[in-house]
Amino acid sequence: MSALQYSIETRNLGRIYKIRGAKKEESKTLVALKDINLSVKPGELFGLLGPNGAGKTTLIKILTTLLSPSSGTAFVAGLDAEKEPGKVRQVINMVSGGESSGYGLLTVRENLWMFAQFYGIPTDEANTRIKKLLEIVGLADRMNTRSSDLSTGLRQKMNIVRGFLTDPRVLFLDEPTLGLDVGASRDVRHFVRQWVDEDPTRTLLLTTHYMVEADEMCDRVAIINQGKVLACDTPAALKQQLQKNALFEIKVDSPIPLDKDTIIKTVGVQNCSITEVDGGSQIELNLAEEAHLANVIVNLTAQNARILSLQKHEPTLEDVFVKLTGLSMEEVENVADDDPTN
Amino acid sequence: MLKSTSMRSFLTSTWLGWQIESNWADPFLFLVYSIVKPLAGAGIIVVMYGVISKGNFDTPLFTYIYIGNAFYQYVAMVMTGVSWAIIDDREHYKTLKYIYTAPVSVPWYLLGRGVSRFLIATFSVIVTLVFGAVFLHIPIQISTIDWTLLIVSMIVGVIMLSLIGVLLAGITLLTVKQSFFIGDVVAGVFFLFCGVIFPIELLPPVMQTIGKLLPVTYWIELVRRAMVGSVAEAFPTFINVSDSQLLLILTGLTIIYGIISIIVWRVCDHRAREEGLIDWTSNY
Amino acid sequence: MMIQPIKDRLAGWRLFLMSIRGRSYPRIIGMQRDVTWLIFDVLMPIGTVAAYVLIYQAVGAPSEYIGFVVVGGAMMAYWLNVLWGMSSQLYWEKETGNLALYIIAPAPMMSILLGMAIGGIFASSLRALGVIIIASWIFHVSYAVTSFWLLFLVFLLTMAALYGLGMMTSSIFLLLNREAWHIANLAQEPVYLASGFYFPIKSFPFWIAAGASLIPLTLGLDAMRQLVFPSGSSLGFLSVQVEVFLLVVLSVVFIAGAKWMLDYMERLARREGRLTDTRK
Numbered sequence: 001m002s003a004l005q006y007s008i009e010t011r012n013l014g015r016i017y018k019i020r021g022a023k024k025e026e027s028k029t030l031v032a033l034k035d036i037n038l039s040v041k042p043g044e045l046f047g048l049l050g051p052n053g054a055g056k057t058t059l060i061k062i063l064t065t066l067l068s069p070s071s072g073t074a075f076v077a078g079l080d081a082e083k084e085p086g087k088v089r090q091v092i093n094m095v096s097g098g099e100s101s102g103y104g105l106l107t108v109r110e111n112l113w114m115f116a117q118f119y120g121i122p123t124d125e126a127n128t129r130i131k132k133l134l135e136i137v138g139l140a141d142r143m144n145t146r147s148s149d150l151s152t153g154l155r156q157k158m159n160i161v162r163g164f165l166t167d168p169r170v171l172f173l174d175e176p177t178l179g180l181d182v183g184a185s186r187d188v189r190h191f192v193r194q195w196v197d198e199d200p201t202r203t204l205l206l207t208t209h210y211m212v213e214a215d216e217m218c219d220r221v222a223i224i225n226q227g228k229v230l231a232c233d234t235p236a237a238l239k240q241q242l243q244k245n246a247l248f249e250i251k252v253d254s255p256i257p258l259d260k261d262t263i264i265k266t267v268g269v270q271n272c273s274i275t276e277v278d279g280g281s282q283i284e285l286n287l288a289e290e291a292h293l294a295n296v297i298v299n300l301t302a303q304n305a306r307i308l309s310l311q312k313h314e315p316t317l318e319d320v321f322v323k324l325t326g327l328s329m330e331e332v333e334n335v336a337d338d339d340p341t342n
Numbered sequence: 343m344l345k346s347t348s349m350r351s352f353l354t355s356t357w358l359g360w361q362i363e364s365n366w367a368d369p370f371l372f373l374v375y376s377i378v379k380p381l382a383g384a385g386i387i388v389v390m391y392g393v394i395s396k397g398n399f400d401t402p403l404f405t406y407i408y409i410g411n412a413f414y415q416y417v418a419m420v421m422t423g424v425s426w427a428i429i430d431d432r433e434h435y436k437t438l439k440y441i442y443t444a445p446v447s448v449p450w451y452l453l454g455r456g457v458s459r460f461l462i463a464t465f466s467v468i469v470t471l472v473f474g475a476v477f478l479h480i481p482i483q484i485s486t487i488d489w490t491l492l493i494v495s496m497i498v499g500v501i502m503l504s505l506i507g508v509l510l511a512g513i514t515l516l517t518v519k520q521s522f523f524i525g526d527v528v529a530g531v532f533f534l535f536c537g538v539i540f541p542i543e544l545l546p547p548v549m550q551t552i553g554k555l556l557p558v559t560y561w562i563e564l565v566r567r568a569m570v571g572s573v574a575e576a577f578p579t580f581i582n583v584s585d586s587q588l589l590l591i592l593t594g595l596t597i598i599y600g601i602i603s604i605i606v607w608r609v610c611d612h613r614a615r616e617e618g619l620i621d622w623t624s625n626y
Numbered sequence: 627m628m629i630q631p632i633k634d635r636l637a638g639w640r641l642f643l644m645s646i647r648g649r650s651y652p653r654i655i656g657m658q659r660d661v662t663w664l665i666f667d668v669l670m671p672i673g674t675v676a677a678y679v680l681i682y683q684a685v686g687a688p689s690e691y692i693g694f695v696v697v698g699g700a701m702m703a704y705w706l707n708v709l710w711g712m713s714s715q716l717y718w719e720k721e722t723g724n725l726a727l728y729i730i731a732p733a734p735m736m737s738i739l740l741g742m743a744i745g746g747i748f749a750s751s752l753r754a755l756g757v758i759i760i761a762s763w764i765f766h767v768s769y770a771v772t773s774f775w776l777l778f779l780v781f782l783l784t785m786a787a788l789y790g791l792g793m794m795t796s797s798i799f800l801l802l803n804r805e806a807w808h809i810a811n812l813a814q815e816p817v818y819l820a821s822g823f824y825f826p827i828k829s830f831p832f833w834i835a836a837g838a839s840l841i842p843l844t845l846g847l848d849a850m851r852q853l854v855f856p857s858g859s860s861l862g863f864l865s866v867q868v869e870v871f872l873l874v875v876l877s878v879v880f881i882a883g884a885k886w887m888l889d890y891m892e893r894l895a896r897r898e899g900r901l902t903d904t905r906k
Contacts, residue, residue: 117648
């Protein structure tokens with residue numbers, strides 16, 4: 001399909017960072033993205049899911065014209081993000097989680113008005129939109145509060161309003177619910193979904209490392225790890241791949257660290273990840289058939305592990321991730337190299 | 343050996359201040375910066391004097407001006423450095439809140455930042471003095487410098503400047519990040535009152551009195567005497583005051599200003615915590 | 627629909643002006659909400675000017691030199707506004723994350739920089755006026771303005787060229803971080819020296835003065851002094867007419883250069899991944 005039929009399209013997109021001050025020759029560069037091929041249609045709420053350091057923010061920076069790719073191309077609303085950044089900026093906006101925007105000395109309304117000016121929105125219209133959006137996110141009563149007097153969560157709400165205020169065709173949300181409480185996160189997710197649904201020309205790309213968020217909100221999800229897209233499909237289709245497998249969660253208490261290799265080599269085990277938790281180790285098992293569970297139990301008993309609990313569960317995107325990478329999100333983050341994008 | 347909280351705070355922040363001030367560039371660029379900036383500052387005085395005197399720098403007045411201007415770099419850098427640390431840590435690095443919540447003595451932490459600026463200023467001062475001695479015939483000779491007086495004056499001086507810096511740091515806790523910084527501005531006011539580049543007799547009597555109440559006036563006079571004693575004698579301001587008397591006055595004023603600084607710091611610190619300004623960002 | 631699409635989105639020169647207004651707003655409001663700047667930015671700098679006046683008095687300089695210091699001290703406010711209120715401000719914007727939001731907005735970066743500068747120009751002008759009025763009164767400086775309109779033209783051209791230069795130098799902050807802040811810090815005193823804030827630039831050898839004339843304030847100050855002091859023309863570097871012409875050239879070159887530099891540096895910074903790099 002041509003670029004015009006997609007809101008976001010990347011073709012063999014790559015980005016390599018030079019690491020300043022690196023001593024060893026081989027570690028002087030970091031491959032943040034490699035051969036990313038994504039296509040997002042207008043009207044889609046597209047999720048980019050992956051652990052910290054996977055390359056999500058790098059991809060967003062390229063698509064929002066903050067960063068040039070090292071190879072490949074990126075198109076936003078049919079425009080080349082590298083060659084036509086000025087035109088791309090007229091139709092996009094971005095909200096990053098965990099960052100404040102604007103100036104502490106200004107009120108919420110003043111900060112938002114200021115950003116509206118940068119997008120050519122006349123004052124009257126800007127004020128109307130600001131009022132409406134603040135009501136939607138539950139910040140209307142703090143409109144005239146200085147933003148330095150807001151809590152982290154409320155500042156993030158203001159940040160989110162800033163993103164929607166300018167009526168972008170393509171909106172990028174980079175971990176938008178970071179810093180929000182459970183209730184606020186739920187409200188934001190509901191609002192985001194509604195915003196995409198009410199206008200088929202709007203597109204939203206959301207990055208998150210919360211599986212639940214991606215599962216609940218996104219039409220399609222791309223799972224990314226170490227700069228590569230491992231899978232891209234609807235959440236249901238991704239989980240469907242594991243349906244035929246049996247997924248178990250076993251909590252054990254063991255006098256010595258568990259030998260993961262022997263568990264993986266056990267007949268019937270497709271994948272296995274082990275995480276240390278309070279009171280023991282948690283094993284996430286992906287078995288070809290339920291019957292192979294007995295083999296695993298025998299193996300654990302041979303390692304003098306005492307089984308504390310055993311649970312079968314429906315596949316989640318986390319399980320999809322484990323299947324694709326062999327590690328849980330947490331394990332990947334624990335062994336991640338330094339990421340110069342952070 | 344366990345260090346006290348104060349000593350630990352002081353030593354760590356001295357190290358930190360040095361790291362912040364010195365490793366932002368490769369050594370060559372840092373060297374250029376450390377040479378060009380002080381010489382440009384001295385150049386203004388040199389050109390101003392040279393225009394009027396038609397290039398005759400062999401006068402006691404020029405030596406008086408040049409030495410005062412050279413050592414004045416300590417005043418600006420140490421006072422600014424201590425109070426700037428508040429802005430830097432609060433708005434740039436956003437670590438002020440972590441310093442406050444750590445078992446650290448904040449005034450000692452600030453004093454350490456002042457000392458690191460003192461060390462960096464020393465290089466600039468030496469560059470300025472050497473340039474003056476070599477190219478402008480300032481009569482500085484290693485053999486005639488009163489090293490004891492110089493060292494003692496410098497020790498008392500850096501303590502005095504750091505303490506005034508703490509006072510300004512307290513005020514900075516309560517003010518926004520300005521384009522022109524309170525440390526620089528107060529240093530500019532001292533520039534006027536303290537006999538740095540002209541004898542304070544040129545000021546109206548009221549302003550002379552103000553000058554005599556400021557410790558920097560005595561400190562500048564002391565370092566001048568230590569560096570070029572004969573020249574310092576050419577000016578009447580403290581003609582009847584001996585070196586030890588000047589040192590005593592400087593020490594006494596340092597103690598007084600130190601007490602005022604600590605009181606002001608405590609008041610401002612309390613107010614800043616009351617109003618939630620420790621992790622404030624005021625940049626606009 | 628929860629929120630309607632935007633009916634009238636402005637672009638082109640209207641967007642340019644709106645962005646200037648938008649970015650100047652925090653400055654203007656900030657000055658109203660915290661008035662300590664009146665003391666630090668207006669009253670206290672008079673002390674520094676007074677100190678340099680007293681040097682001239684100590685060395686027995688002719689009285690017009692006092693006036694030179696006062697005018698130079700007043701104009702310094704604009705140089706500092708350009709250096710710290712505009713150029714280096716981008717460093718703070720990068721650190722706080724606002725720079726990324728400015729970059730991805732359709733507003734041109736020049737308009738945002740101008741907004742910063744214009745927002746601070748009120749304080750700068752107040753500082754300049756304060757120095758002129760108070761210092762002139764204290765030190766009995768008298769003026770003899772030969773042509774007010776020519777003086778105003780020189781002032782405007784100096785500002786245009788100066789702010790154009792400021793925008794050019796701002797562009798390095800897109801690429802660099804703390805190094806750029808130190809470079810700006812480094813530029814302060816050499817510009818005081820080269821531009822002749824406190825002495826006539828004619829004191830320098832011709833070619834040094836000519837080189838220094840690339841800084842708009844050099845020619846601007848020299849021309850202004852010739853227009854406001856009776857003996858100004860005898861201490862002027864070039865004639866006022868020549869200096870006006872050169873200021874026009876500098877204005878055009880620097881403003882055009884600013885557009886080019888900002889675009890170039892932004893492209894370079896995007897390639898190097900430095901636009902959002904907050905390496906401290």
